[in-house]
Amino acid sequence: MKNKSKMLGLLISICLMLSVLAGCGPASEANNGQAGSDKGKSYKLAFFGPLSGDAMQYGVAIKNAVELEIRKVNDAGGINGVPVELKVFDDKNDPKESVNIANKIVSDPEILVAIGSFTSSCSLAAAPVFQKNQVPLFSPTASHPDFPFAGDYMFTLAMTQKLESKKFAEFVIEQFGPKKVATIYQNTDYGVTANDIFVNRIKELGGTVTGSEQFISGQTKDYSPLISNIKAQQPDIFYVIGSYSEAAQIIQQAKALDLKAQYIGNGQLIREDFLKLAGANGEGLVVMSSIPVFLSSALEHQKLSANTEAFVNDFKKAYQVEADGFSAMGYDSASLIVDAIQKAGADKKGIRDALAQTKNYAGVSGNLSFMDTREVERSLINYRVKDGTFIPYVRE
Amino acid sequence: MFIQQLVNGLTIGSTYALVAIGFTLIFGVLELINFAHGSFYMVGAYFTLMLMLAMGGNFVLAFIISLALTGALGAMMDHFALRRIRERRATKDAALISTIGIATVIDHSVLEFFGSETKSFPAVLNLGKITVGNTIISYMQILIFAVAVILMGLLTFILYKTRIGKAMRAVSQNMDAAKLMGINVNFVISFTFLVASVLAAIAGTMVGMYYQAIEVTMGFAIGMKSFAAAVLGGISVLPGAMLGGLIIGVVEALGASISSGYRDAIAFAVLIIVLVFKPSGLLGKKHNNKV
Amino acid sequence: MAFLNIENLTVNYGNIKALKGIDIEVEKNEIVTLIGSNGAGKTTTMNTIAGLKRSSGGRIMFDGEDITQMGTPQIVKKGLTLSPEGRQVFPKLSVFENIELGAYTRSKKERDEMLEVVYDLFPKLKERRSQSAGTLSGGEQQMLAVGRALMCKPKLLMLDEPSLGLAPLIVKEIFDLIVRINKLGTTILLVEQNARMALAISQRGYVLETGKIILKADADYLLNSEEVKNAYLGGV
Structure with a gap:
């Protein structure tokens, strides 16, 4: 009996200590944020998507592309000299988790734009939180027709279904x-x-x-x-x-x-x-x-623009795997947002307006224009599987 | 088309039966619901695939080593995790929760090590198929069914005609009395887990070969259905595992052909209806008493 | 040293002290009885000697060897076994399969040899050998438990309450059989509530009360003692 209650007491003390330490984490980050009003110190963005679980290949690919663009921007000195900071969250492809993360993101006023999620379900779940707090939510891939209509702060780079x-x-x-x-x-x-x-x-x-x-x-x-x-x-x-x-x-x-x-x-x-x-x-x-393919096998039969080719090569060099259409959309999402920040500064509404006005942007995933409904119009790129690889579709 | 659906169902059912057999063995001997059984099923498939790739495509050797590894893993699980619980005469729940914990550890280890993507399993046996009228039956389907039957027969033989099998049955009925017979109960139980894990690994490999794909969640996915199959057939009766598996498979296939969304619901509904009328399962004995 | 020698044995169940340091001796070829009321600790004693329960102190020596820390299967192989309280047959196995399991640690030859002996002692078991053990009557199950225990050719056989729940005529049959087994060369340690009949076939006896041995004497003395008679033999 005595031994058991001692053990229990010790266990509870350890748990309390750990939770205090865990609590210290974000608190210290917030301190850093407030110390000396660092709006000028960095532009903060957030990314959330499935980084574990059954959709993790997609989430990781998109995250890598986003980070690739942000690294490129920071290496060149940032946006008007200010570096870009990316906070990354894993929503495990679970809409409930996406909502949790959305709440976390909007409770940090310094995060200007959120990039996420991968699936329509997760993006739709998180949308109301972002719209209510007027933080732009940019999904590279959510294609559900309802998503852009969750509010004027919603953007998607995927052509809706x-x-x-x-x-x-x-x-x-x-x-x-x-x-x-x-x-x-x-x-x-x-x-x-x-x-x-x-x-x-x-x-x-x-x-x-x-x-x-x-x-x-x-x-x-x-x-x-x-x-x-x-x-x-x-x-x-x-x-x-x-x-x-x-x-x-x-x-x-x-x-x-x-x-x-x-x-x-x-x-x-x-x-x-x-x-x-x-x-x-x-x-x-x-x-x-409706999104392009960069498999090296298919690339032999395609002709790419200069910046697309640069993207494909940089991605392969950085991550040792080939970029796919989803990562291209992730990359474009990041670059569009960077452009918008360049125009509007650390102003969420300004960024939203700048994004909404995008027309004929030459992205690596194709030529992009936002319609009034913040949906993107694209043409189809079709393929056929022949001899174990994807070749451009030709009617037989 | 009905016959084709029947064939589809018998195949699905055979895969459930394969898993249910090992599950029923453990429940029969220990009255324990082994939540880790699905994990061993999955691990067996992964071992076979990885060994095969490492050894340049030698399936037979890879398979045998995988069975040995998985069997050893099962015996170790009993030896290190479950034995202590037994010795302290803890309730059955403690052992059950322990198996849940082990299942989690195994599943996540495989996930960490191999990733969550589906892995393709090479077509080891290209047996072809036969066409009877409008119905197509592949030889692989027949093989799975045959393997299930053979394993069941083998297990029954072990339980009823070998010395250790009799010891297993004695342990299942009265552990203390078994000790008094001079039976090393801990050894017998670890052996039971070894056999059940080997059965799971055989099932996992065969299913992987048939669908030519394996993924980390495969054990979890088939676990529920196999458990239902075992219960339907009579949870400590071996032929029940086979019968239950086939019935659930066929009902599921016919249900899916009517309404694919409700395919699982229909299968489980049948389970519930049977249990209402015969709670001990189709082949289960009415009494499960011990003196 | 005695054939079976128990020295200062203490056994606890958590905080409850079931046995508080008892000493028992059994010589070869004796029949010794342990009597006591319910809860005195008789079954605990038997189970601890057989290795089913771990002791918390003291020593158990059997045939010159220290078996205190040994597990049951080992103890059985050394020739000491128990026919437990409540019979504990394997209900779903047949009579024959039950008996066969008794010889689990022996060779096929020894098994066949002992099978003859057991069927000779218990003809009813031979009759019902294919019947499933759970369907036998109480008396038949008791015979099965004893017969099963004999199969490993024990040097010392312990019996826990063999008369429990049985009709008087059957009880007499059982005790006659115990005497016969003893005459064949098996030492017997008996635990019984039916003290009178047990002491009648024993050489010596011990009285156990709330975990302590309070009396140790020849069986005759115990049968005739007023104290014992009133407490355990139900008066005259």
Whole structure:
């Protein structure tokens, strides 16, 4: 008995000490901030995204690109001589965590702009916090149509699905004619919206949708019952809406079940990992994308602008992996924000206005203009998988 | 199309059965729900893949070493973590929580070491498939089913016809009396964990081979369903694991073909309905008493 | 030194002192009985000697060896075993499988040899050998527990309350069997609530009360002592 209560007392004391020490952290940072009004000392930005968990490859890639741009700016002396500071947060692809982080960010008045998150769910969850506190939130990749409408402080560099999925459907009808289309899609905000808009546009343009099967992400990796359903409908075209590992599984299982159709996918699949996972099953896949691809294999067939080529090389040198479309968008997000700060200084509203007026910016992810709705309009860049690599799409 | 869905379901079910067999063994012998079972399943698959890559594609050797490693890991888990809890005659909950802790440690270690991306598993056995009418059956599917049946038979043989198997059954019924027979109960229990972990590793490797992909979360994902399968079949009865697995697999496949969003819900609903009418599971015995 | 020698044995359950330093001796080929009321510590004594419970002090010597710190499987291999309180058969195994397990530490030859002996002593067990042990009557389970314990050819057999819950006729049968086993060369240490019958077949006895030995004497003396009669033998 005596021993037990001694242990308990010791344990509680240790816990208290640790929590005091933990509390010391941010407090000392705040002290540094207040000491001698350092608005002139640095421009503070925040980044949040999935740096752990199942989406971490994407989050890390974007974070690396953002840091690449900021390093470049600081190496050149900063913005008008003032360095840029980036605070990084991990939201684990969990919308609840994104909200926590959003609250943390807005409670530091010196953070001018937040870059984040990766998924639509997380960005949508965090949006109200930023809008309410009038801190610009810039997502490099959130494509849900509702996101820009969460408020005039919201910006996204991704073409929203309303536009993107519509353009995908238009591409399909244009290239293959008004055929029978079947889809399989993830039951996330992204997947459901992408599917609905795609399917509706196909029907508007005279195609037939034989069926749409929904799957729950992470629930299972056996899609055979869904695939058998689709096979029975005998579609001409089979569109897979999911992450690259899900799509690789689906396509592999569909080929094993002899589902004969034209397989199509979207930009999420444009990575080496997908080619590795899909193997020979990926042959002939057509991929529609609104963001560019920098895989060295694909680059051989593409011509890049000077600053894009510089970005691709710098990224490879700094991180030893190839940049992908998402990192390009991260990079552009950072550069657009840097430009805005250059024009408006440490003024959140000023920065917001400067961003909203961006027209014909030559970013590494394409030519960017913000519409009145702060959505970005882009054209599609499409590919086909041939001999185990992505080549620019050409009608066969 | 129905037959194809049936085949799909039997395959899914066989993968559940493979995992459920090892799970049922531990519950049967120790009345312990081993939350770490899914982690051993996953670790076995990772060991096989990594060893295979390190040894230039030699699958058989990699597989055997992986089984040895995973089995050893399971025995060590018992020896270092669970034995103390047993000796202090702590409640069953303490052991259960301990297995949760170990599962967490293993899962996160693998995550740290290998990353969260799905890893592709090379197609080791290119067995091809046969087409019967409108239905396609791959030989790999048949193999998985066969392996599940064989493992179940093997385990039953061990339990009923070998000396250590009888010791395992004695330990499961009365640990103190077993000691009085001169049985080294700690050894028998560690051995049980070794066998269960080897079974898990076989299951993990086979599933990895079939879907040609493995990821860190695979144990967690299949854990719930296999647990349900074991319970459905009668949680301490070995053939129950097989039967439960197949039924859940088939129900899931048929459910998914009707409504993919509800596929899990339908499978679990069947489990609940069966348990309402037969709480001890389909093949479970009514009494689980000890003298 | 005695065949089984227990010196100053103390056993605690947490803060509760169950045995407060007891001394017991059993010579070869004797039948010795330990009597006492409920809660006196009789089962604790048996379980501690058998290694199922760890002692907190004192020494246990068996056949010249110190077995105080040994685990049960080792103790059983040395030839000391226990037929526990409440029988503790393996309910889902058959009678035969139960008996077979008793010979777990022995060779197949020894097992077959002892099987003959046990079936000879307990013909009812032979009759019911394929029946599952959980379905036997109380008396049959007691015989099974004893028969099972015999299978490892113990030099010393301890029996904890073999008469508990059994009809008087069956109890007599059990005690007759214990005498027969003893005559075959097995030393017996018996714990019983039914003191009269137990002492009747024993050479010596000990009286245990709240963890202490309060009386140690020849069985006859104990059977006839007024004190013992009133306290444990239920009067005349």
